[in-house]
Amino acid sequence: MNDDSSLSHTRWNFKYHIVFVPKYRRKVIYGKLRVEIGAILRQLCAYKDVEIIEAHAMPDYIHMLVKIPPKISVSNFMGYLKGKSSLMIFEIKYKFGNKVFWTKGYYVSTVGLDTKKVQEYIRDQEKEDLMTDSMSTKEYVDPFKG
Secondary structure, three states: OOOEEEEOOOEEOOOHHHHHHHEOHHHHOOOOOOOHHHHHHHHHHHHHHOOEEEEEEEEOOEEEEOOOOOOOHHHHHHHHHHHHHHHHHHOOOOOOOOOOOOOOEEEEEOOOOHHHHHHHHHHHHHHHHHHHHHOOOOOOOOOOOO
């Protein structure tokens, strides 16, 4: 199976595993805004012709496996995605401080021919976290409630 894409004079297959985190690891992503944030991220990716191969909103961070065209650098794309999505999230409901929703940094790695393994990892990460949490006896303490 050939996953290559093309531009006018270029054939390419760039896939990136990206993880980014909301400021203060706001749990609101997983709750009431999870669906809206997913729609915003899909819409912004479509504007830049970035294909989302796999994505999942964890309770306190976002995993994405994306295919970014060579005309866009990863850092430019992430600046665009995080900046525009912060403004759009602010507009829908979540009126937070100074319109900064995401932390400054992010994690990115290239994905070679192991695309299926990365997709499986993203899909199963939440199940693994829940299983690990169920084995733990430590209680969750909300840092904002003390």
